[in-house]
Amino acid sequence: MTTPPTLAIEATGLVKDFGSTRAVDGVDLAVRSGSVYGVLGPNGAGKTTTIRMLATLLRPDGGEARVLGHDIVSEADAVRGHVSLTGQLASVDEDLTGRENLVLLGRLLGLRRGAAKARAAELLDAFGLIDAAARLVKHYSGGMRRRLDIAASIVVTPQVMFLDEPTTGLDPRSRNQVWDIIRALAAEGTTILLCTQYLDEADQLAEGIAVIDHGRVIAEGTPGQLKASVGLGALHVRLLDPEQRPEAERLLSRELDVVHLEPDPAALSAPCADADRGAQAVAELSRAGVGIADFSLGQPSLDEVFLALTGHPAEDQTTDAIEEEQAA
Amino acid sequence: MSTAPPTRAGASSVPEEAAVRKALSSTPRPPRPSALAAALTFGWRGMLKVKHVPEQLLDVTITPVMFVLLFTYLFGGAIAGSTGDYLDFILPGILVMSVLFTTVYSGVALNTDLTKGVVDRFRSLPIWRPAPLVGALLGDSVRYVVAGTVIIVLGVVLGFRPDAGVPGVLGALTLVVAFAFGFSWVFTTLGLLMRSPNAVMNAGFMALFPITFLSNVFVDPETLPAALEGFVDVNPISHLVTASRDLMEGDPGLGEIGVALGTAAVLTAVFAPLTARLYRTRV
Numbered sequence: 001m002t003t004p005p006t007l008a009i010e011a012t013g014l015v016k017d018f019g020s021t022r023a024v025d026g027v028d029l030a031v032r033s034g035s036v037y038g039v040l041g042p043n044g045a046g047k048t049t050t051i052r053m054l055a056t057l058l059r060p061d062g063g064e065a066r067v068l069g070h071d072i073v074s075e076a077d078a079v080r081g082h083v084s085l086t087g088q089l090a091s092v093d094e095d096l097t098g099r100e101n102l103v104l105l106g107r108l109l110g111l112r113r114g115a116a117k118a119r120a121a122e123l124l125d126a127f128g129l130i131d132a133a134a135r136l137v138k139h140y141s142g143g144m145r146r147r148l149d150i151a152a153s154i155v156v157t158p159q160v161m162f163l164d165e166p167t168t169g170l171d172p173r174s175r176n177q178v179w180d181i182i183r184a185l186a187a188e189g190t191t192i193l194l195c196t197q198y199l200d201e202a203d204q205l206a207e208g209i210a211v212i213d214h215g216r217v218i219a220e221g222t223p224g225q226l227k228a229s230v231g232l233g234a235l236h237v238r239l240l241d242p243e244q245r246p247e248a249e250r251l252l253s254r255e256l257d258v259v260h261l262e263p264d265p266a267a268l269s270a271p272c273a274d275a276d277r278g279a280q281a282v283a284e285l286s287r288a289g290v291g292i293a294d295f296s297l298g299q300p301s302l303d304e305v306f307l308a309l310t311g312h313p314a315e316d317q318t319t320d321a322i323e324e325e326q327a328a
Numbered sequence: 329m330s331t332a333p334p335t336r337a338g339a340s341s342v343p344e345e346a347a348v349r350k351a352l353s354s355t356p357r358p359p360r361p362s363a364l365a366a367a368l369t370f371g372w373r374g375m376l377k378v379k380h381v382p383e384q385l386l387d388v389t390i391t392p393v394m395f396v397l398l399f400t401y402l403f404g405g406a407i408a409g410s411t412g413d414y415l416d417f418i419l420p421g422i423l424v425m426s427v428l429f430t431t432v433y434s435g436v437a438l439n440t441d442l443t444k445g446v447v448d449r450f451r452s453l454p455i456w457r458p459a460p461l462v463g464a465l466l467g468d469s470v471r472y473v474v475a476g477t478v479i480i481v482l483g484v485v486l487g488f489r490p491d492a493g494v495p496g497v498l499g500a501l502t503l504v505v506a507f508a509f510g511f512s513w514v515f516t517t518l519g520l521l522m523r524s525p526n527a528v529m530n531a532g533f534m535a536l537f538p539i540t541f542l543s544n545v546f547v548d549p550e551t552l553p554a555a556l557e558g559f560v561d562v563n564p565i566s567h568l569v570t571a572s573r574d575l576m577e578g579d580p581g582l583g584e585i586g587v588a589l590g591t592a593a594v595l596t597a598v599f600a601p602l603t604a605r606l607y608r609t610r611v
Contacts, residue, residue: 055452059609081360081454089445095377107369108453110358119355126351136380152449156357184348 008033008068008160008191009054015062016049023049025215026063029193031208036182036192038202038223041212047195048088051162054193055085067160079315084153088164090145091152094138098129098148101137102155109156116155123151127181135269143174150181160191167201179204203227211309219309228273233298235272235281240291242266247289255281272297363456370463374437375470385471388433389478392426396482398544407547412487419483420500421545424565426479426611427472427508428540430533434468435515439525442610451608459606465512472505492578499580500572503588507568510592520606529573544569564591 009031016024024046031037039047052058055063058075070078085091092101097182099120106116124130127147137145146166153161164181167175170304184190196202202209203223211219212227219226227233235256239248242265249268253259255277256270272278278297285292333580347533361369378385396419404414438461442445480488480497490496522528541554545563549557560566564587571584 050447055448057448057451077454080452081357085448085452087445087448087449091445091449093373093446094444095380096373097380104369104373105449105453107372108361108366108450108455108459110361111357115358122351125434126347134334151351154352155357156355157352181348185352188349188352190352 006033007031007066008035009037009065009193010016010067011050011054011063011065013063014050014053014060014065016053016058016258017061023215024053024060027212027215027217029065029210029217031191032195033191033294034186034189035208036186036194036206038206038209039195039212040197040202040209041192041195041200042197046215047213048164049215051085051193051195051310052162055083056080063241070282082159083157083162084158084160085162086146086149086153086164086166088168090137090149092137092145095136097134097136098144099133101148105152111156119155123155127151128177141174143170143177146170146174146178146180150178150185154190157188158190160193161185162193162195165197168192168197173314197199207245213309225276233272234269234281235278235295235297236262236269237267237282237285237295238264238293239268240264240293244290247288248285251288252281255284266293266306344432353548360454363459366455367463367466370460371466371470372463374464374467377437378467378471384433384552385474388430388471388475389426389509391429392422392479393482395425396422396479396486400486403546406491415483415486415488416490417477417573418546419488420576421543421569422483423476423479423500424504424507424572425540425545426475426567427504428511428565430468430472431473431508431512432515432529432536433471434465434512435517435519435522435528435532437464437468438516438519438607439522443525448537457608458600459605461516461600462606465509465516468512469505469509472508473501476501476504486487490578492575492576496576496578498576503585504528504568504572507588507592510595513596513603516603517599517606518609520603539563539566564588567591 007030009029009030011027014024014027014029015022020278027046027050029037029039029050031263036210040048041047049058053060054072056072056079059073064071064073067079070082093104096104101168102120102123106119107113111119121130121133124133127146127150129144129151132140132144137148140148150163150166161187166182167178179201182192182194186205191227192205194202194206209221209226210217211225234249235252237248237252241247245261245266245268249259249261252268252270256272261268270281271277272281275297282292283294396415399418399422400411400415404411404418408417441460447460480501494500507585515528518531519528522531543560543563545565549560549566552560567584567587568591571581571588574580574584
């Protein structure tokens with residue numbers, strides 16, 4: 001083929017300790033230039049610590065990483081010249097207005113006063129914040145704050161953008177808006193490293209995903225590969241009449257092979273990779289006169305991914321508490 | 329049944345992908361700002377906060393105003409024979425005190441910043457590393473001037489007429505603000521070490537009350553027990569107060585001014601690098 005794609009982010013064996021706790025335990029990452037890469041894991045798995053090291057806010061205790069070819073320790077200043085960070089806590093100043101936040105960052109990035117003001121106006125407009133421009137950020141909703149946060153990250157177009165759980169705590173509408181923004185950013189060629197707890201978020205946005213658990217990358221691949229390796233989604237069905245469950249079980253197992261009986265006497269579930277087959281199975285039930293209260297066909301949740309990959313569910317892990325303590 | 333078409337509530341406030349793309353594609357990276365420009369921008373940020381929450385100036389001026397009124401009218405007669413004489417004595421001291429109290433808020437503000445995510449963004453910017461700190465203190469210096477001006481204006485209203493007039497007063501104010509700039513590095517260090525803004529405030533005032541009261545702000549040290557007098561005489565704040573009094577009286581002593589500025593320089597030399605280091609390394 002032609003020349004191999006260049007890597008925007010390259011990490012080998014990154015380690016970070018907080019006291020006696022190893023928050024990041026040898027993380028390797030390779031993120032292609034211009035791609036969206038998801039880092040998926042539960043709270044405290046080491047996602048935030050990894051991103052903070054890559055953004056030069058934390059010094060790694062071991063391993064090394066390069067962002068756009070610059071070493072994150074010895075060439076930290078060069079790294080800072082090309083990246084921007086949207087942290088888990090909104091990285092904007094709550095005591096200023098939305099407009100002032102953007103002008104402040106424009107000035108700090110080297111824009112002249114007039115240019116900084118013009119840029120702020122342009123971003124407020126693009127991100128639907130023009131009506132709230134003169135309001136203090138502490139009075140913003142969660143979604144507005146996130147949008148401002150992302151706008152602040154692109155006052156000057158970054159080559160690499162770190163997004164740490166950009167939609168945690170947002171309602172579905174705000175979440176979709178943030179997703180649209182991320183897609184637009186990616187379409188313009190910005191490399192994005194996206195930390196998230198949600199498999200569907202990584203699935204929607206990222207072309208590559210690393211699953212991280214207890215500070216280690218435990219699986220890596222495209223969303224499709226990952227889901228395939230995890231054992232797919234599941235069809236959940238709840239019947240109107242529990243009496244009909246044996247009949248439903250018989251019909252479903254003909255379509256989908258393995259059927260589980262849930263603790264709820266009216267409910268069944270079956271692993272199901274293929275939406276068409278799932279739909280067919282449901283249709284089969286109603287054709288046979290089995291009354292269905294509700295059904296769903298879901299992707300595997302993060303929990304299921306974790307269960308499949310690690311054998312333990314994705315419980316909150318301990319390092320988050322430590323990170324918060326250190327940050328307090 | 330309503331026949332109105334479904335409206336997209338707040339459609340105008342929804343970011344449009346095309347607009348986002350346009351906003352994204354248009355800004356090349358300018359050359360990074362100079363150290364001074366970055367620091368001044370952070371100073372501007374401090375000013376904006378005062379603009380949005382002017383009450384924070386009230387906090388730091390009410391106590392000194394109370395002290396002026398309380399000490400002048402309650403103790404003035406007893407300490408100095410007349411309230412007018414005492415006002416001449418106490419006002420430069422209260423000026424020092426009120427400005428120094430304001431410095432605690434530099435530490436409080438820094439600590440408050442750290443509890444928010446915004447510091448992460450500042451630290452991920454390609455700017456002169458200490459710019460946020462130096463800039464914040466430059467901004468705070470404006471607050472020191474405001475706090476000082478309030479006290480001087482109050483004094484003039486109550487009948488304070490310094491011999492050296494306006495130039496003397498301005499000289500004293502400049503000296504006090506310069507000292508405060510150095511002194512506030514102590515509180516920025518404290519602000520990076522303590523766990524909460526309230527803890528910084530409490531620790532700050534706990535330190536400031538004895539150090540300002542055990543000086544020549546309120547009384548002539550010669551009336552004190554010998555051990556205490558010894559402390560008061562070496563207390564740099566006493567020297568600052570004396571220098572301010574002398575400036576206002578038109579009889580500036582270079583020695584006292586030198587001690588005050590020297591102390592400020594030493595505090596800056598020790599605590600500014602310490603603050604910068606803590607700010608850089610704190611998780």
